[in-house]
Amino acid sequence: MEQKENVKGLVDYSNLIPTPCGRGSSCASEASYKCRGGVNSSINSQNPSPQPSPARGEGACHSNSGTPQSLLNSNHFTHFTHLTHFTHFKKAAFTLAEVLITLGVIGIVAAMTIPTLINKYQERVTVTKVKKMYSTLNQAIRLAEVENGPVNTWNLPTNKNGGSQKFYEYIKPYLKVSKECVEDNSGNCFDANTDYYWLNGTKWKDPNTNYGTENYARIILSDGSLLWFRTNMSNEGCTETNQLLSNICAQIWYDVNGSAKPNTCGKDIFYWFLAYDKKFYFGQVSDKCYLDNLGGGCADWIVKHDNMDYPATKPTE
Secondary structure, eight states, X not given: OOOEEOTTSOXXXXXXXXXXXXXXXXXXXXXXXXXXXXXXXXXXXXXXXXXXXXXXXXXXXXXXXXXXXXXXXXXXXXXXXXXXXXXXXXXXXXXXXXXXXXXXXXXXXXXXXXXXXXXHHHHHHHHHHHHHHHHHHHHHHHHHHHHHOOGGGXXXXXXXXXXXXXXXXXXXXXXXXXXXXXXXXXXXXXXXXXXXXXXXXXXXXXXXHHSSSTTSEEEEETTSOEEEEEEOSSSSSSOBOOSSOSSEEEEEEEETTTTOTTOBBTTTEEEEEEEEESEXXXXXXXXXOSXXXXXXXXXXXXXXXXXXXXXXXXXXX
């Protein structure tokens, strides 16, 4: 196909524009060409497309969908199309009042449930630690018996005669000790400025004096928890008896979080009696674990029940 150049050296493509009927085609009329997508005179607003004349064989133009071309080109159809698209993309939104009400409801629900969830989580942590310590002490004493014979042959003196320290030395190799506080009353194991309580809320009588002398062997474990031990106060060996147990050798206290609060027996402080009857065992004093008592048997309660849902008062016989 031949290309012409104008005076400015530009290529003239005018001979490439198809004629209304196309090169080599047999068009019936100009109107039919326009209907098939040829020159659209409606592009020029000053020279609108002529209406088809049936006399000239020019029927109304139709789109592929069957809509008359005159309707598709009308301003009414264009306006309707724009409204349709606008309505389609319009999205619903919450008002500020609705958002604030929703946030308020969420806040109320969170305030009611989060403290309960936190308490349950902390309780589960405590239960897990107590049961783990129960297992650790059992294993430590069994291993000590393998090396030194049964507990009732250890000839343990009373706590005032160094018995607590001697008992600790037997099981020390089987514990992960971070710090020893034996014969130390400076408060580095017990906080001298901290109050301690029984489970029923009554104040513990000066545990810093009672448990801060050489009568008690005390250690801090690698996880920050605290253990302290006491042999019998009156009888040597495994010969002491209390209201619930006999053949008592020693008493073991366990504070799951050291000096941190609440420092309350049955909540973060627990204890067992170590007794011996053919073999050693930890004293079962679960009937002393209820909310209106001291909480002395709560370690056994946790081991047995795997929870801290203590009864409100002493169960009836």
